Amino acid sequence: MLRTLYASRAWSRASTRKNHPRFRSRVVRAGDAAVVGESTNVAALAPFAQHLHRKGADERATTRRPLAICIGWFGAEVKYVRKYAEMYVSEGGCDAVVIAPPSAATLVPTAADAYASVVARALENVVQDRDVVLHVASNGGFIFCGTLMIAHQKLFSRVKGVVFDCAPGDLRPDIIARALTAVVKGTSATNAPAPAIFETFATWLLNTAYIKDRLRAVDEAWGKIEGGTRADALSPALCKAMFVYSEADVLISPREIEAFARTRRLKTGEENVVLKKFNSAAHCEIGRDHYAEYKSHVREFVASLFKT
Numbered sequence: 414m415l416r417t418l419y420a421s422r423a424w425s426r427a428s429t430r431k432n433h434p435r436f437r438s439r440v441v442r443a444g445d446a447a448v449v450g451e452s453t454n455v456a457a458l459a460p461f462a463q464h465l466h467r468k469g470a471d472e473r474a475t476t477r478r479p480l481a482i483c484i485g486w487f488g489a490e491v492k493y494v495r496k497y498a499e500m501y502v503s504e505g506g507c508d509a510v511v512i513a514p515p516s517a518a519t520l521v522p523t524a525a526d527a528y529a530s531v532v533a534r535a536l537e538n539v540v541q542d543r544d545v546v547l548h549v550a551s552n553g554g555f556i557f558c559g560t561l562m563i564a565h566q567k568l569f570s571r572v573k574g575v576v577f578d579c580a581p582g583d584l585r586p587d588i589i590a591r592a593l594t595a596v597v598k599g600t601s602a603t604n605a606p607a608p609a610i611f612e613t614f615a616t617w618l619l620n621t622a623y624i625k626d627r628l629r630a631v632d633e634a635w636g637k638i639e640g641g642t643r644a645d646a647l648s649p650a651l652c653k654a655m656f657v658y659s660e661a662d663v664l665i666s667p668r669e670i671e672a673f674a675r676t677r678r679l680k681t682g683e684e685n686v687v688l689k690k691f692n693s694a695a696h697c698e699i700g701r702d703h704y705a706e707y708k709s710h711v712r713e714f715v716a717s718l719f720k721t
Contacts, residue, residue: 453502459535460528461491461515465498466508478508479544479573479719482536485513486579486697487553488596497548497578497700500708505715507546510539514557516596520589520618522627525560533565540568546718547649548576551665551697552588555581559631562649572648574718576711577656579697581637581673582665584628589615591664601695604663636680637673651680655687655714657699657707664696687714 458464466478481501485494491513498509512532517524547569549558555577562569582588590607593615606612618624632638636650654677658670667690678686689710694702 453499455495458510458539459532461513462532462535463491463495463498463511464508464539465495465502465511467502477543478506479546479715480540481505481507481509481546481548481715482558483509483511483548484550484554484558485511486551487519487592488516489513489550489553489697494550497550497711500700500711501546501548501715504708504712505546506719507715508539510536512557514553516553516593519553519556520624522560522623525557525627526564529557529560529564533561533568536565536568540571543571544719545569545572546574546576546715547572548578549580550578551580551592552582552584553592554578555635556584556628556631558649559634560627562634563630569649572652574653574655574714575649576714577654577658577670577673578699579658579662579665580670581635582669584619586612586615586619588664589618601698602664637676653681653685653687653714653718655689655710657689657691657710659691659694659696659699661691661693662696 452468454466454468456464481498483494483498483501485491491511494513495511498511501507501509514528515524518528519525547558549555587607590611591602591604593611594607595602619628629638634650654674656670656674658665658667660667671688674686674688691699691703700707
């Protein structure tokens with residue numbers, strides 16, 4: 414949490430100084446740009462966030478191209494989320510933004526709000542009046558994007574579609590504990606019980622009033638549950654959606670994902686919800702194990718949104 418707050422505040426201070434080196438767009442080193450095509454430029458946008466666009470593209474056309482905002486899963490690294498953003502640049506005719514929220518910025522409202530404010534300021538200059546497609550991975554991406562939606566609604570007024578990758582599921586202590594275990598070990602999530610201390614911590618976390626309130630607000634913003642008018646004012650709750658998920662996911666139940674898909678169908682119409690189910694991929698590893706097919710689904714979905 415302290416790392417998130419420090420990075421967010423440091424970047425915020427730097428971005429107010431026009432000549433400060435943090436303020437200028439920095440190109441990512443080639444050695445750090447794995448899975449990014451040779452025709453793609455990658456520049457730092459904010460802490461744990463990058464901006465991708467085609468090399469040599471007409472700058473006048475840049476502000477007219479759709480923008481994909483790709484938000485990673487709990488504990489994701491930027492370089493792995495960038496793999497998904499690159500699909501939109503290479504296959505969908507979009508520019509893209511990569512956001513890999515630090516773990517604390519997913520579940521701790523204070524850290525989430527600090528980081529979201531920095532990201533939102535950076536996004537303002539990139540989004541402008543462009544059409545947007547959101548790509549959120551797991552509950553981590555779903556929750557952080559919801560945090561952004563609640564506090565910075567204007568950024569989401571032109572969202573035309575959402576891709577839900579292995580999301581969303583009902584957040585329970587065992588899910589948080591097993592996700593945290595995977596992050597700590599640097600492995601895929603499993604259905605093995607997490608260490609007792611992790612589950613105890615997760616139980617305490619979910620019973621904390623201000624976290625319960627935030628998670629409810631996020632679910633309302635997405636239209637996952639009824640309440641208030643948040644969903645009525647936000648296009649991500651009402652636009653076309655594609656769900657990419659796996660029957661073999663041991664962290665988020667495919668039945669929970671399908672339940673949310675049915676909720677959206679009731680609100681947006683049968684034709685506005687697309688389900689792409691895989692049989693064998695682990696949680697948030699569909700894009701790794703079935704890269705070509707996943708990329709094809711992205712291309713088709715973007716084409717259906719923007720008639721490319």
